[in-house]
Amino acid sequence: MMELTRKGEYAIRGIIYLAQQPPGRVSLISEIAAAAEVPQTFLAKIFQSFAKLGLVTSSRGTGGGFVLARPASTITLREVVEAVEGPILPNRCLLGSACDRGGPCRVHAVWKQVQTEVVSILDAVTIDTLARSPDCKS
Amino acid sequence: MMELTRKGEYAIRGIIYLAQQPPGRVSLISEIAAAAEVPQTFLAKIFQSFAKLGLVTSSRGTGGGFVLARPASTITLREVVEAVEGPILPNRCLLGSACDRGGPCRVHAVWKQVQTEVVSILDAVTIDTLARSPDCKS
DNA sequence: ATAAAAGGGATCAAATTGGTCCTAAAGGTG
DNA sequence: CACCTTTAGGACCAATTTGATCCCTTTTAT
16 A cells, blocks of 8 residues: 555656766756666656656757756655655545545544655655665665 | 555445444444445455454354454554555565665665554554544534 | 355456657757 | 757557456355
């Protein structure tokens, strides 16, 4: 339950790669895809979402590619995940103000708490932190 | 992201209904389904899972049906959700001890933290609590 | 025996996931 | 301008998961 999809996984790998490049360095989607070992066309879609949300800046044509739009230390894991997976939402009932049945509404507060906790954990992690952390060996 | 499925929602509604019955009272799946407003055949599958895991006791034939196998105060929301949705697992990489790539591994600790937090929240809520809480009006 | 119930397998449609492909648009370069 | 490079965006598609339904079997009380 609550599993991150490939899309989310790819998104994280891709943006971490960008964050590891020298500041201002433009990366091609083909380069990022190869480095992150992600299907290129799929990653292209993911980076389109990033660009729309202003996480990265894209430029076309020769010399074009992607750069982080903001310092990696100001981009949180939550932003990246939500960019491609949508909002952290443990239950649909968190959308409307009221639940339409008596039943699930009892659990409303619990889901709200889960949502708040997860958001807070993911917001506390920046892409910069992830990019600088060492590879896992164990 | 991280959404509970219908199955999980139905599971919660169904077992809350059981918990609201007088202790020892046997409920038919048809009765539970009607009360919880859940498709009966679907709910039957859900309660099969409950029975296998020992959350409820089932008996067949005339007078048969379902009863909670343990006091509602000892059944946690986590157990119910995991019974039908599988373990709380924000990322596949939490299964193996090591991640097979360098990339996602950096995030490993974060997902572990999410898992721990969510499990702890859901474990703190019992079906008894949910069954006794008032309907939501707002 | 028979009726009443859950158990369990097979099946199925719809939605979501995980992609691919193609054309268009934008930006450099000779 | 013509041409190449690179992202943008839409259409499309296969595999998987979700959300069920159906049917037959097994168990149990009467």
